[in-house]
Amino acid sequence: MVAFKRLAQVGRVVVLNDGLKAGRTAVIVDIIDHNRAIIDGPTTGVHRQEISFNRVTLTDITLKAVPRTIGSNALKRAIIKQGSDAAWAQTAWAKKIQQRSVRANLSDFDRFKIMRLKKQQRFIVQRQMASLKKTKSA
Amino acid sequence: MAVNKEGAQLIPGVSRLSRSQRYAKRGLFLMKNKVAVPRKASDRKAAARDEKPTDVNVDLVKALTHKKSSLYPADTLRKPKVNHKSNRPAALKETISPGSVLILLAGRFRGKRVVFLKQLESGLLLVTGPYRVNGVPMRRVNQAYVIATSAKVDVSDVTIPENINDSYFSREQEPKLKGTEEEFFGENAVKKAVPSHKAADQKTIDNQIIPKIRSQNMLASYLRSSFSLSKGQAPHLMKF
Numbered sequence: 001m002v003a004f005k006r007l008a009q010v011g012r013v014v015v016l017n018d019g020l021k022a023g024r025t026a027v028i029v030d031i032i033d034h035n036r037a038i039i040d041g042p043t044t045g046v047h048r049q050e051i052s053f054n055r056v057t058l059t060d061i062t063l064k065a066v067p068r069t070i071g072s073n074a075l076k077r078a079i080i081k082q083g084s085d086a087a088w089a090q091t092a093w094a095k096k097i098q099q100r101s102v103r104a105n106l107s108d109f110d111r112f113k114i115m116r117l118k119k120q121q122r123f124i125v126q127r128q129m130a131s132l133k134k135t136k137s138a
Numbered sequence: 139m140a141v142n143k144e145g146a147q148l149i150p151g152v153s154r155l156s157r158s159q160r161y162a163k164r165g166l167f168l169m170k171n172k173v174a175v176p177r178k179a180s181d182r183k184a185a186a187r188d189e190k191p192t193d194v195n196v197d198l199v200k201a202l203t204h205k206k207s208s209l210y211p212a213d214t215l216r217k218p219k220v221n222h223k224s225n226r227p228a229a230l231k232e233t234i235s236p237g238s239v240l241i242l243l244a245g246r247f248r249g250k251r252v253v254f255l256k257q258l259e260s261g262l263l264l265v266t267g268p269y270r271v272n273g274v275p276m277r278r279v280n281q282a283y284v285i286a287t288s289a290k291v292d293v294s295d296v297t298i299p300e301n302i303n304d305s306y307f308s309r310e311q312e313p314k315l316k317g318t319e320e321e322f323f324g325e326n327a328v329k330k331a332v333p334s335h336k337a338a339d340q341k342t343i344d345n346q347i348i349p350k351i352r353s354q355n356m357l358a359s360y361l362r363s364s365f366s367l368s369k370g371q372a373p374h375l376m377k378f
Binding site for chain 2: 104105106107108109112113116
């Protein structure tokens, strides 16, 4: 039985935890030592860099047949061909990150509208629930 | 405190007297007419004309032949500093433009969302609730005490009466109180009514803006609601 499902390996897609590019994905291109790796994200705007494993989180997605120290252009082709970005966008994790950034960028008026719509939704649900309870008890 | 010459300094370079003690001792504050009376503009111009160097030789001759008055002014006259600053109205924040919805942060109507109409000559912002929507009349506010939101009302074809300027909002002179007890406790005080012409002005503005507000879904109720922060919200990290 394999204890770990996500391995730090060449081709592994990672998410950046902090900094300016927090929440974006990149691919491990080379492992420097047990603390650091070289990552590259040609499709996500993450430039090729050395990064500590503390600053990234491994995902379930791995690019197949990626050689060590693959160049940016070849990596870009591999990402597009294997559809790893699309696979990432489908995950609940990516959706949550996306949702969070949408929420953070809402305007004051948008926040107000959401508050109003949520109230309306609640009203409909609660009224329906009340009527259902009534018919059940009667 | 008598100080002889030897005792003037505690150690070389350190005076026995403090700055304020020296000031008291010198007694310069007793001098009268310390401030020079500014000359009239016409005098100043004449002086400037006289002082203008026309020819070096002429100046030299003047300097050599000029006889100084044997009388010195008894008091040292201090020239008042010339102030080169001019009061300019503050530039409008980039996020604010006519029709912007603003959140008021100070004063009676703090927390209210209002519509910005225009910037007055003093640099203050002319805003309105509108009054019929949220009870905020036309007011002047300082742009430092508002948050500009990205919400906008189309006020491009709203005409603001010419008479609405800074002096329109200035306080009317109140009759002087006699200082009686009743007055102090505000008994028999008559509540000031809004002048009818101001109410009419408010109405003309409201009537123009309200259809524009109604045309946007939920905008009227947005203006009616007031702004507040809830748990976990930090205004400097929020977008408006």
